[in-house]
Amino acid sequence: MRQRPSGKILALHAGIIVVLLVAQLFLPPYHHTNLARIMVFASFAVGYNVLMGYTGLLSLGHAMFFAAGVYGAGLTVFHLHFGAIEAFGAGVLSGLALATAIGLVALRTTGVSFLIVTLMFAQAAFLTTLHFNQITGGDQGLVISSELASLRIGSFEFSFADPAVKYNAALLLFAVSFAVSMALVYSPVGRVLIAIRENEARTRMLGYNTYKYKLLSMIISGAISGAAGAMYALLFSYVGSTFASIQYSIFPLLWTLVGGVGTLMGPILGTGLMFYVVDVSSGLTHSHLIVVGIVLVVLVLWFPRGIVGTVRERWFPWLP
């Protein structure tokens, strides 16, 4: 049975998109580009949150899906001279296909085993990007800006070097990811995913094929992560194996935890907060990682379910 989000929920989340849309008119140049980048990575976190937050599957290998998007878009531009839209599609498909393949195997495990299996697959993916150095550029990576033509839509031409194009493309990605995530959460499928998260055995006993639902969740999560990776490659013109490293599996986990696991607004809030904590503290002290660590400890103590998760628990239980 399909649920519908209430008017205030729709208004709140649409309001976030409107605020982001209007913000570009007022933001100074540095924060303008920062917000574009934050929205791309928040989309990555949204994808991660589908799997971890709403299905209860803790992955430590999401860098491979993000990297699949980065390489899917970047390499098709660099080697095959794809246009931006085709390259973006290639990135999304790469993330989706990889998530399907990994999901078919990894979802035969649960809990800590699932975490370890995804970690191992991601490490294999990382080493693969190094091994095929002639194609991928390996650890050094590739610059795609000279191969990427401006995007033409009708008589309009959009250059990815233009800050406004970066911002609005990132916003479009985030808005779509956000909408997909919300639609999923309120859909019958989403309710089953939440049921799996809460008690998989009971859900199975009710007659649901939980394996198929988890696989679907993984595919959606991988596709959104791949879309984020593809968008990053197109907007910032760089592809490299760093994006397949363990660091980029931890980032979405961290952003989601800080913002609020299983909340729609958590990923954008967590991503933005962590970006600025690092950015500001690294300008103040050499030991900024200590500051980052302290902030995380404080957040865990005061917001044990993440910021939005705790706000929901204490004050606004209607928040999705």
Place this chain on the structure above:
Amino acid sequence: MATDNDTDKSPTEADDLPVSRRSVFRSAAALAGAAVAGGVVGRYLGNSQPAAAPAGDDHKPPVQGAKSASAQAAEQVPGRIVKPASGPGERPIKLGFQAHRTGIGAGYGGWYERTTRAAVKVINEIGGIAGRPIELIVEDDGTDPKRGAEVVEKFATQHKVDFAFGTLFSHVVIGSAPRAGELKLPYLVVSEGYHVASGALNRYVFQPGLSDVRSQVTAISSWVMDNLGKKATIIFPDYAFGYNHRDFFGAAVAKLGGTIKALIPIPPTESSFTKYFPKIPSDTELLYHVMVGPGVLTFVREMGEYFGSKRPQIFGFIDSLEGVDMASPGLEFLEGTYFWEGLPRYAGEYPTRGHKFYREKLGLSDSGASVDDAKDVSNNSHMFGCWETLFIIKEIVEQSGYREATPRDREAFIETLENTRWFNEGIEHPQGHKMFIGKTHQSHSQQFISKVVDQKLKVVHRTSIEDSLYEPETDYTKRAL
């Protein structure tokens, strides 16, 4: 089906059995905490690498009295350096230094930053750039290409620097360069990679203070082949840095009439190397190695155990042992082997006045370590590039008439630098003369070949600049500004 008729109720709220959710959350929190803790520990481990130095003879040093590197470090304020009083109505020249303070580059980054601060101090003491003092702004890029691009954006749009410089690790340079080009910010890297000269980047990226790996390998090949053997086996890390050596040295061997007996790539995750040594053909005369990273000491020790007293000639790049005391336990096997050096680590091996001045200002001991801490060995084969790059910025700003960060002044700076052919040896260029190729945005210089004697590096050969030249594969001057 787990549905709920209350549309305002959060779909995440479960009615019972929160165990799986809680355990997921706890596991995730523990992992994130461990990752952060690991990052903090890693930062300090990374910074625990040492420092180095050489000696010289050249121009008259215009400034006296150096402080030790440690003393300088102690007075450093994070983020910004000395902001000297500028002349009436003159704003300082703002330089953005992209530092590897954390991440895998931190060992190099610490000495890059010390060298930069020492050079800024000297330049400000002798009148600054075109009479304007330098204001140095330092931002940590975490040795990460994503953060590197963000730092370049921060320099250009928030700090509004005149120039950005100093990046070492190739992937950070390559990840940052597109944004420097889009923001039209001159970006002078000290990276050693071939990515600048290859034409992969853009017109705003230069590498004038340090030769690239292709020119280094090209320069040393002839001497190495003539003196150490023509039947070579190359052991290299199985990623881009290793491939550069494999390809460029391999090509040089073929060109000089030698033979590559075997190419032995070693995966980056390898921690023991004993299984690779039997792959070295028995008729190998020259073993060329470029291993880097935390496993290098194990590599050397295991290589020594494998060969014993009967070994081929061995040549390596000092990149493997930058920041490592040559007298460290386990390195005894390197006695009698040879290394490339960009600038000699030990005083007396290159005693020019400029080099002496540079070492004095950096606070380097005769063995190339900090005068305050003999274990703090420098990265002397690379870090001079920061010093020289700063003096090149000074020279080109003064020649081009650059005043403000306007498109016109930046174009003047770029075109003047592209049309510059030589940077002469002196306190500004302690490593030696530089031939700058405008088409490739890359400098070429002499290189040093040193032999390990009594656990020290003794220079046995200096190449000429001409030895390091190769045909340009690109022409940045024809690209749009």
